[in-house]
Amino acid sequence: MSAALALAPSATGLSRARTLFWIAAGALIALSLAFPLSHAANAPPRGFPLPPLILAAGCIAVGVHGRLDPRRLALVLLLVGLGGVVALDTVHRPGIAGSAALGFWLLVLGLWLAAWLAVDALAELHLLDPRRQRLADLAVPIAFGAVVLFLWEVVTVGFGVPPVLMPSPSAIGARIAASPGVLWADFVQTFLKAVLAGWALGCASGFVVALLADRVPFLRRGLLPLGNFVAALPIIGIAPIMVMWFGFDWHSKAAVVVVMTFFPMLVNTGAGLAATGHLERDLMRSYGASWLATLLKLRLPTAMPFVFNALKINSTLALIGAIVAEFFGTPIVGMGFRISTEVGRMNLDMVWAEIAVAAAAGSAFYALLTLAERWVTFWHPSYQGR
Numbered sequence: 230m231s232a233a234l235a236l237a238p239s240a241t242g243l244s245r246a247r248t249l250f251w252i253a254a255g256a257l258i259a260l261s262l263a264f265p266l267s268h269a270a271n272a273p274p275r276g277f278p279l280p281p282l283i284l285a286a287g288c289i290a291v292g293v294h295g296r297l298d299p300r301r302l303a304l305v306l307l308l309v310g311l312g313g314v315v316a317l318d319t320v321h322r323p324g325i326a327g328s329a330a331l332g333f334w335l336l337v338l339g340l341w342l343a344a345w346l347a348v349d350a351l352a353e354l355h356l357l358d359p360r361r362q363r364l365a366d367l368a369v370p371i372a373f374g375a376v377v378l379f380l381w382e383v384v385t386v387g388f389g390v391p392p393v394l395m396p397s398p399s400a401i402g403a404r405i406a407a408s409p410g411v412l413w414a415d416f417v418q419t420f421l422k423a424v425l426a427g428w429a430l431g432c433a434s435g436f437v438v439a440l441l442a443d444r445v446p447f448l449r450r451g452l453l454p455l456g457n458f459v460a461a462l463p464i465i466g467i468a469p470i471m472v473m474w475f476g477f478d479w480h481s482k483a484a485v486v487v488v489m490t491f492f493p494m495l496v497n498t499g500a501g502l503a504a505t506g507h508l509e510r511d512l513m514r515s516y517g518a519s520w521l522a523t524l525l526k527l528r529l530p531t532a533m534p535f536v537f538n539a540l541k542i543n544s545t546l547a548l549i550g551a552i553v554a555e556f557f558g559t560p561i562v563g564m565g566f567r568i569s570t571e572v573g574r575m576n577l578d579m580v581w582a583e584i585a586v587a588a589a590a591g592s593a594f595y596a597l598l599t600l601a602e603r604w605v606t607f608w609h610p611s612y613q614g615r
Contacts, residue, residue, distance in 0.1 A: 250346055251292030257339030258312070259285040264332035269324040281336060284312045288343050297350050299365075306351070306372070309344050313379050316340060320386045321399075327389025337383050344376045396578040401585060404578040411567070412586050419551050419564040420590050422479040427486025428547040432540060434487065435494025442495070443502045444520070452495070460492035464553045472558040479563075485554040490543035497539035501532025537602035541595055548591045 258281050287308045291297055297305075316336055320326060325333065352369045356362040378398050384390070385397040392400060405412065442449040468485050475481035505528050513523045555565025564583050571579040 247346060247349075248292045248295055250342060251288050254339050254342040254346065255285040255288030255290075255292065257335050257342065258288065261332045261335035261339065264335060265330045266319060266333045267325040267328045268330050269328040271324045280308075280311050280315045284308045284343065285339070288339075299354060299356065302347065302350055302354065305343070305347050309340060309347055310375075312336075312340050312343075313375075316383060317379070320383050326386050329383075329387035333387060337380075337387070341376070341380060344372070344379075348372045348376065393575045393577055396581055400578045401581045404582045405585065408579065408582065412582060414562050415564045415567050415583065416586055416590065418479055418560070418562045419482070419555065420548070420587075423482035423551040423554075423563075424486060424547045426479070427483035427551065428490055428543055430483065431487040431490030431547070432494045432543055435491045435539070436498050436536065438491075439495050439498035439502065440524075442499060449499070453499070456492040456495050459488060462488070464489070464550055465557070468554040468557040471554065477558045477560060481558070482551045482554040482563075486547045486550045489546045489550040493542050493546070494536070494539040497535040497542075498532060501535030502528050504535065505531045533606050534602070537598065537606065541598050541602075544594045544598055545591055548587060548594075552587065 262278050262281060287305055291301065291305060294301075316333070319333065319336075320329060348369060351365060351372060354362075354365050356365060382398050385395055386399075390397075396404075438448075438452060442452050464485065467488055468481075471481040471484040471488075475484050502524075509527055509531075510523065513527055518526070552565040552568070555563045556569050559566045564587055567583050568580050571577075571583075
């Protein structure tokens with residue numbers, strides 16, 4: 230009985246506004262069939278209209294029914310995905326790319342509205358099975374990102390946006406597939422060398438100095454204002470200086486990253502060490518615990534959420550600092566070097582390819598730190614209800 234309940238889906242009732250939105254999405258998709266797809270004279274025929282009709286009927290049925298359970302939601306997501314594939318195939322046809330007409334944009338608008346409602350319903354879905362709930366939670370950002378990429382693709386291709394202004398995701402993907410060697414060399418130079426080395430040194434030095442400042446009062450009073458001053462220094466001001474001090478290779482970029490990541494770790498670790506309550510510290514003193522024992526058994530575990538907060542913040546700061554620092558002197562390799570040179574050549578697809586690689590690397594780095602935080606601070610109240 231309990232196993233059956235654990236697998237039972239939950240239906241979500243629709244509000245009056247959402248019901249009207251579902252019906253409006255279906256009506257827009259159905260109405261798109263009555264208008265031309267392109268202004269061009271050589272536009273291809275529309276083709277078989279069955280997928281848009283099925284999607285329109287499904288959206289209207291959801292709105293009329295007024296309830297959306299997981300099975301219906303999965304079917305709607307499948308239909309929206311199928312409609313997106315049809316729209317992408319349509320916009321890339323000769324005669325439609327750059328000349329899309331009202332019929333196509335009504336289809337895109339209806340697809341966007343249906344996708345928005347479906348992703349919103351997916352975000353509010355609550356399942357009793359924890360594994361299915363985790364899959365649903367993971368599907369929300371994936372679906373949202375797919376919708377953003379879909380809109381980016383159809384808008385840039387449908388309106389014929391010049392690649393020097395905004396390349397389409399398909400053009401960026403083609404550039405990534407055509408330049409794996411260049412992108413990998415830039416990734417190694419910037420991320421695996423400058424970012425990781427600077428992030429590790431900056432975080433470690435900030436952590437150690439925070440421990441010293443906690444132990445020695447005059448360091449705490451003197452270092453925090455100085456650290457605040459250093460953190461306020463602009464990257465474009467210190468990057469050329471670091472290049473002059475440490476040379477044009479990745480060491481100067483790592484030095485910039487150290488400067489950027491030191492102060493967030495210092496402040497967050499200091500706040501974490503001060504977060505223990507008076508009752509806990511009085512209890513440790515009543516046991517005769519030394520400063521080191523109190524630090525290791527009470528204060529550092531309490532400070533771990535603050536430390537991981539600094540580690541995650543620094544993971545993004547390190548990547549930004551290394552890329553910007555490469556604008557001011559680097560060998561002929563690196564993400565920042567590639568971005569600056571390709572912008573001058575108007576190769577915006579390569580620039581966006583570098584941005585995509587940097588974003589993917591930064592997101593993966595942040596995700597690994599989040600997993601480590603969950604493993605270390607599983608006892609924290611923020612994870613108890615998950």
